[in-house]
Amino acid sequence: KLKTHSKILLIVRRENGVPRRYVHLATGNYNEITARLYTDMGIFTADPELGEDAGRFFNLVTGFSETPPMHCLVPAPGMLRGEFLRLIARERDNAQKGLPARIDAKMNSLVDPDIIRALYEAGHAGVKIDLTVRGICCLRPGMEGVSENIAVRSIVGRFLEHARIYRFENAGEPEMYLSSADWMPRNLDRRVELMFPVLDEEIREKILRVMEMQRRDTAKAWLLKPDGTYERVMPAPGEERFNSQEALIPENQESFFPDGV
DSSP states (O other): OOEEOOOEEEEEEEETTEEEEEEEEESSOOOTTGGGTEEOOEEEEOOHHHHHHHHHHHHHHHSSOOOOOOSSOEEETTTHHHHHHHHHHHHHHHHHTTOOOEEEEEESOBOOHHHHHHHHHHHHTTOEEEEEESSOBOOOTTOTTTTTTEEEEEEOSSSEEOOOEEEEOGGGSOEEEEESOOBSHHHHHSEEEEEEEOOOHHHHHHHHHHHHHHHTOSSSEEEEOTTSOEEEOOOOTTOOOOOHHHHHHHHHHHHHOTTOO
């Protein structure tokens, strides 16, 4: 009775007599039509622990077993809500101890009351929180004494922003995750979802670059104000508008087609 919303592909090959697992994990569907319109992120890996987790996950969704222990993957329902709340609370505790604390996240919608309450508490404790929420956002940023350390922007452009990125500073040892899930009750409680870590440093840097470019957007970005209205982000006097989506097109083409194909 649950919608399966996770995006995962597992290939098992016998190589030199030994089974080897290849896994693709993504934030968006394997759909040739929406792939032309949505911006998503995915990782293709042969990491043994992720491969073992993928096998356990497919056993879970094709059988009647309870959620098995996982090395890296965090499934929903059952585990993902608690893990998000733990990660947010850790940033709050680090801020109270004077340690580096920050949360950067990107998603389609932010609706879940427990997550919003945890973000308010973290922001009030001094955690710098920067959110990119394309659609519905029930959190109010910039409220004095509540959310003055929280900023929310939305980017509505040529492509539909669909990736879910979650980065936690972790006292100077950052952790980054991608997920199929938004911060919504339906994703955390009533759907089969997955969150997975970004372990490769080069990939983490690429994702950080995307997030930084979108923070610089002055063409398609809107800032959410404390009263719930949105204000368009404008360039400084004398500067040209910067469109992050258009800027990323040639970079992605070069990344996937280095020979100009």
